[in-house]
Amino acid sequence: MLLTLIVFLPALFALIVLVWPGRSAGAVKLVAAAGSLLVFALSLWLYVGLLAQGQSFGDVLHPAWFYSHGWINTYIGSFHFQVNYALGTDGLSMPMIILNGLLTFLAVVGSWHIEKSPKFYMAMLLFLETGVMGVFASFDLFLFILFWEVELIPMFLLIGIWGGQRREYAAWKFLIYTLVGSSITLAGIFMIYVQTGEHNATYQYYAGVGPQIIGNLALFGATVSLPIVLFLLLFAGFAVKIPMWPVHTWLPDAHTEAPTAVSVLLAGVLLKMGAYGLIRICLGFVPHGATDFAPVLGIFAAINVLWGAGASMVQKDMKKMIAYSSVSHMGYVLLGVAAAAAVASARVTNTAASLASFRQAALTGATLQMFTHGAITGMLFFGVGVLYDKAHTRDIDIFGGIAARMPREITLYSIACFASLGLPALAGFVAEYLVFTGSYATLPVPTILCVFGVVLTAGYLLWMLRRAFYGPLNLRWSSLTDINSFSQFLPLACLAVVIFFIGVYPKLIVDVITPSVSQMIGTMQTVLTLH
16 A cells, blocks of 8 residues: 555645646745655655564565455457556665665755746656656556656656757657557567567566476577567667667757756756666566676676766766766666676686675665666756756856855756765765675676776866866856755755765665565575576
8 A cells, every 4th residue: 555655645736736727837836845855765665664563574475565466357359458556665675666766855855946838747757756756666567667668758758948058859759669669579579478488477477487498499580588588579668768878879868858857857856866766676586697698798798888978077067968878877787787797707706605695785775876866966966957047058167266156056067076986984985895796706898897987976076176166266256155945955955964974874775675585586596497
């Protein structure tokens, strides 16, 4: 019941906002803020309640909270088609549910200045929250893909209506890329049904006692590996959403044109849907395909990191720089997932037990990186949004010395930058350390290349801070004002607290993630050993 409330309360509040009488924008925004805050509070209650009871968050096979009820049960000829209304949460989904609740509330607060159709804008933010919550809470494949498609509509409208000058182009590009990718993923889901002859699509069934997907497939007169084909079909939609090079080009356009709060949600939680699907479904359902494709995935991870960092270095638009930075940092997630699926490198001698621990470290780091990157990048976008509201430009080279005029802004924005470049005691360091520690055992060359990406990250972020905020004051900005409103200060302050807290006490999240990661790695090794 609690998970159902967390998933559908935002949609209920969205409907309330749409039918709210009168034209008071302030009242509409208060209702939206109250609804998003309530959902965030419920997600924390779910988390704290389990901790208070001394319960584990469980694993993929035994989630701490799980509810399943038959929803669609029909026959198409002799084909039995069944979809369960199955919701659950474990160590993979709980951090993402909390992150989505927090960022949506802060996005509502950070959108207080929106004057164009505030009712519809706030409703779309809340409908988007329902779609994303559904993705993270679903424990049935078809329910997962249903919520995956639901979130496309509000995001398309948020970019297309409230975006910048090229908003329609960016919105359509986002929609086309994502729809094509998710259609291929849906084909992979149907292929699982057909190849296994099963109608049960709950995660526990396939990750535990369900039929394993092995063997070959006749395709266009050739014999190909069934696990590889299924992995690639499922991965297509996730690769677009992560996004993985070379299907990343929609992201910079979407970020550049989207309103600040929408960019926060896009980078903070929507990109994580792709990584979550890769871990939950690709590793859980087709471990053979994941293992076979792991070396290639490791190469793409290194390309993501280096390409994104290199592109960030040459940007003049501060927002576009952060967009490419997201491409780079999601490469660390790809590296962790690839390392968790890969076999041991010939350069590193490991026992089976130690190899499992390396894989677990890599996947734990990847999952933690999803959370920390969401908080850090959200803070970066909020910071750029404040600057744009004050100066009406994001051109790095136009600024100069404005730290003297905006001490609060530069202090908070610098915290986000230092966390993004992996400074110890801030949230970004722990996740990257775990990924690198675990991935070197199975993918040493991509790991070394990705470590170099950390150096590039420090380079472009520190260079941006130096050009925009320090040095002699450009007299054009002599009348620039600092953060002076609650809607500007609260999102930055809240995320700064999260970044510091996770940086000094990562155990709070790592202990939640570990049981699910451990079970997933154990199941993968068992399946790979049997076949």
